[in-house]
Amino acid sequence: MRKLPLSLLSYVEQDQRFYSYPIHEDDIPKMRLKDQIYQELEKRNINNEPDDFEEYWINRVGPTLYNMFVNQYSKKMWTIDSNKELDTFNWSAKDNPIDSGSKECYKGSLMSYPISKNGYNEYFEKTIEGSKLMLNKSVKTVDLEKKSVTLEDGSVLSGDIIVSSMSIDQLNNCSLGELPYAGRDFIPFVLPCKQVFPGDIRFCHYTQSEIYTRIVEYKKFTYHESEDTLLVMEIPSKRNKLYPYMIKKYLDLAKKYNQALPEGIYSIGRAGTYKYSTIEQTIVQAFEVCKKITGKSEDDMDNEFYKIGDLSMIKSRK
Numbered sequence: 001m002r003k004l005p006l007s008l009l010s011y012v013e014q015d016q017r018f019y020s021y022p023i024h025e026d027d028i029p030k031m032r033l034k035d036q037i038y039q040e041l042e043k044r045n046i047n048n049e050p051d052d053f054e055e056y057w058i059n060r061v062g063p064t065l066y067n068m069f070v071n072q073y074s075k076k077m078w079t080i081d082s083n084k085e086l087d088t089f090n091w092s093a094k095d096n097p098i099d100s101g102s103k104e105c106y107k108g109s110l111m112s113y114p115i116s117k118n119g120y121n122e123y124f125e126k127t128i129e130g131s132k133l134m135l136n137k138s139v140k141t142v143d144l145e146k147k148s149v150t151l152e153d154g155s156v157l158s159g160d161i162i163v164s165s166m167s168i169d170q171l172n173n174c175s176l177g178e179l180p181y182a183g184r185d186f187i188p189f190v191l192p193c194k195q196v197f198p199g200d201i202r203f204c205h206y207t208q209s210e211i212y213t214r215i216v217e218y219k220k221f222t223y224h225e226s227e228d229t230l231l232v233m234e235i236p237s238k239r240n241k242l243y244p245y246m247i248k249k250y251l252d253l254a255k256k257y258n259q260a261l262p263e264g265i266y267s268i269g270r271a272g273t274y275k276y277s278t279i280e281q282t283i284v285q286a287f288e289v290c291k292k293i294t295g296k297s298e299d300d301m302d303n304e305f306y307k308i309g310d311l312s313m314i315k316s317r318k
């Protein structure tokens with residue numbers, strides 16, 4: 001893995017400017033409404049108990065910064081009309097949401113990306129050595145009691161144990177209803193220059209009326225050498241299932257689905273736990289299931305990173 005210091009920018013249409021994100025104290029003097037922002041920061045009460053995502057942010061940064069960085073962006077990201085619909089928030093921001101010091105984000109975390117030209121592929125290829133691998137097959141239905149799955153082509157696979165990373169509602173044949181997901185369309189475009197984003201900027205977020213949420217310059221992760229560069233624009237979409245909604249009633253439904261699974265069936269991963277988990281959290285979940293099944297554990301793999309990927313759901317399984 002190559003260590004990547006990570007900084008990101010948010011474009012704020014009202015100011016026609018990019019600012020650092022997380023919101024940084026050094027940027028506030030450059031903001032159009034700086035006086036209003038300072039007054040609101042004076043008055044805010046971080047200790048107020050919020051009921052929803054909107055209150056959570058306004059309590060922490062005041063209404064002006066909330067409108068500049070969070071309000072429209074979050075509604076666009078989740079395709080929702082109001083941020084009051086989001087009633088959990090510990091996944092979103094820190095206790096002190098106005099950053100100081102270096103403009104690196106996720107300070108204290110190790111940010112990295114595989115050096116190999118084919119990314120994570122060799123890692124995953126190694127993990128399946130000696131196993132039978134079937135690609136491009138889609139699971140249509142699951143018989144949890146018989147521990148069998150029927151594929152789109154009608155063939156049936158069965159086993160003693162199932163470890164599934166598909167959506168947990170689909171694994172349960174949506175018996176208690178469907179879980180919603182936000183998705184993305186990805187629009188790639190190549191530009192005739194070596195690099196577009198400056199320095200350690202790898203992502204640019206667009207916080208207002210733009211139809212896209214983010215543009216990523218992939219060379220800034222892969223270090224691919226070329227005279228051209230590849231940018232990918234991300235547009236919210238319902239076409240795929242990529243982001244579980246951090247809303248209590250859906251998180252509770254996912255928990256119910258997990259509890260309903262018979263012994264020997266494990267649901268892991270982003271869609272399998274219905275949690276906003278990252279790659280390393282998903283890998284830790286896989287190690288945890290492996291430990292459950294084989295009794296063997298890997299050093300340092302017992303603790304979940306950042307407490308979002310939810311190992312508790314896997315630990316509670318028989």
Ligand SMILES: Cc1cc2nc3c(=O)[nH]c(=O)nc-3n(C[C@H](O)[C@H](O)[C@H](O)COP(=O)(O)OP(=O)(O)OC[C@H]3O[C@@H](n4cnc5c(N)ncnc54)[C@H](O)[C@@H]3O)c2cc1C
Nearest residue numbers: 137138139165166167242268269270271277278279280282
């Ligand atoms: C835009 C975006 C950016 C991200 N950036 C980062 C990042 O920078 N760092 C990071 O750590 N994480 C990032 N993540 C999160 C990361 O992608 C996930 O944590 C990780 O991919 C989860 O792994 P998974 O195996 O659970 O799910 P996936 O990687 O989604 O794999 C699940 C697989 O199951 C397949 N599947 C689903 N249903 C069926 C079915 N019925 N039959 C057969 N196959 C099925 C899917 O096609 C898919 O291939 C990002 C996610 C998104 C959407």
